[in-house]
Amino acid sequence: MTRDSDNPPRGKIEPVADWLQEVEFRRPTAKPAAPIWRSRGWWRWVAAVIVLLVLAVVAFRQPLADLIWPDMRVQRLLDDAELALKQGRLSAIDGTGARQRFEAAQALDSDRSEARDGLARVAQAAVAQARGYVRDNRFEQARQSLALARELQVPRADADAVADQLRQREVAHAGLDELMRQAGSARTSGALETALPLYQRVLALQPTHTTALEGREDALSELLQQARLAIAADDLAKGSALIEQTREYDAGHVDLPDAQAQLARAVEARRRDADGDLRRLRLEQALTGYRLVLAASPADADAQQGIERIAVAYAQRSAREASDFDFAAAQASLRLARELSPRASVVREAEQALARARQSQSRLGSTLPLRERKRRTESLLAAVEQAAARGEWIAPPGESAYDKLRAAQALAPDDAAVKRAAARVVLATRACFEDELRANRVRRARACYDAWQTLETRDAGLADARRRLSLKWIAVGDERLGSGDVEFAAQALQEARGLDANAPGLAEFAARVRRAQTGQ
Known part of the structure; x- marks a missing residue:
């Protein structure tokens, strides 16, 4: 509210309706803020940043200089190399030698001649250093310095002269x-x-x-x-x-x-003697001969194959001894076969034959009554016929035709029915072998052959059958090799070699298998 100066009051003051219009409301004037640069906290942060920058520049001054001015780094390397050369530190494993410094400078700037000239001076210094070592009879250091000079391509005449001095000095020093x-x-x-x-x-x-x-x-x-x-x-x-x-x-x-x-x-004569001993089944003498050959010529392939054939012969002997229930001898023969060729298939077959013979013996009754013996014999002969009908001549152990027949023979060796069954089984295994061989079913032919050989070990036809089966393995393996089945071909090679190591074409087939395996 204000007074009206033009109309002074006359004893009474009246309010004016719009008196608020004359009233001025003002906020109190705020104190102006100080500039940020006048803040002490701000200056402390600026000072800290400046200090950190200064410390970083001091700590990393050399890498920064090398990055910004690479010529300075090259010059520094050259200076260090010159200093090392003056001090006689021509080469050092830790990289501080004159050679290493000059080479580093050359790597950074290959156009500068100072590094190349420096390396040439290092080479000459190495020659001089080698001469000094020779005079002091420090022969090992002399050889090292001479080697350094040759590595840096010092003139050959200079290096050869120092080498001659070194040799003569060594001769005099050694007391020739x-x-x-x-x-x-x-x-x-x-x-x-x-x-x-x-x-x-x-x-x-x-x-x-x-x-x-x-x-x-x-x-x-x-x-x-x-x-x-x-x-x-x-x-x-x-x-x-x-x-x-x-x-x-x-x-x-x-x-x-x-x-x-x-x-x-x-060596050739000893190998021939060993071959003859093997043919006559004098296995111990043959093994001694082949080992003598290998002692003189470890890479002799014929001797190695001869030892594999001896392993086969031992395995076959083990099977025959097992069929006669001579388990001690069979185990001894099997052990020798394992030592000579542990992975041969014939060794595994001998192990199975020994297991079958033991199972057959365990089933036999030594004090059976006549009627019970006859009943069991008839049952076994029936089992022989059933196994033969299934083609189970050798396997599975204990249930094959061979095992059943052996059990019947043990019970009644003189029984006419047992003898007739044995003859039938032998004829059947021979026929089985021929049929499977003609059909190129080499695995089944091998099973029939094994049964035939086990039942009639002295059959004159076994040798020819063995050779023909080996040739069939080679033929089938070669055919499968041509179709890319290298694994089967390798197995066929092993089977053929185990049957007849001298089979025609075996060496050539083995070479083809090796080439295929190498190509893989």
Whole structure:
């Protein structure tokens, strides 16, 4: 409310209807905010950031400089390399040597000639360093410096000159005359294993030492004479070792070819003898012969195959012994077969035959009454016919026609019905073999053959059947190999080799299988 100055009051003041219009409402004036740059907290943060930046620049000044000015890094490497060269640190594993520094600079800038020139100076310094080491009789360090110089492609004449100095110094330092005296004394006393290394040491220091060359030649001649005597005494392993030792010392020795030829003839003769022993089933002698061959020639394939055939023969012997219930002998033969060829199929078959024989024996009654014996015999013969009708000649163990027949024979060996059944089974297995072979069913043909062989071990037709079955495995395996079935071909090769290791075409088939396996 305001006064009207033009109409002064006359004893009474009257309110005016719009008096609020004359009233002014004003907010109190706010205190202006201080500028942010005048805040102490703000300045503390700015100061902290500046300090961190300064510390980062100080800590990473070199990488930053290398990143921004790469020429500075190259120059620094060159300076470090020059310093290392002056200090004689030509090469260092930790990279601080002159060579490593110059190479690093060259990698960064291959156009600068300072690095190339520096490496050339390092090479010359290495030659000089090697000469100094030679004078000080520090031969190992001299060889290292000389190797460094050669790696840096120092002129060959300079390196060869230092190498000659090193060799001569080593000869003088080693006492070459004393080494020769010791070598000659050892050779005279027959200690060739001592003399030869001494001669070799002399020749390493002085390759043209005539007396050492002649001494080594004579010692090797005596060594080869010992080898010939060992071969003549049938000690092929010793003879082969002595010949190999001679070859290591001097592969061009004049007497070496004759000794090698004598060893080859002896190995061939021993292999032929072993083959003959195997054909006559003198398995122990054959095994000894093949092992002698392998001792002299570990890679002899014929000897390796001969040992596999011996394993087959032992397995077959085990099966025959098991059929006669001679379990101790069967187990011994089976153990030998396992040792020689643990993965051969014939070994697994011998194991099954032994198990079947034991099961058959366990079923036999030793004190059965006559009527019960007859009843069981008739039951077994009926089981033989049933198993034969199913084609179960050998397997499963205990239920096959062979097992049932063997049980019947054990119960009544003189029974006419049992003998007739045995004859029928033999004829049936032979017929089964021929039928399955003609049909190329090699696995079933093998089962029939095994039954035939087990029942009639002395049958004259077994050898021919064995050869024909081996050839059939080769033919079927080759056909499957052509269609890409390498796994079956490898199995066929193993079967054929187990049946007849000398079957025609076996070696060629084996080579094709190996090539296919390598190609896989």
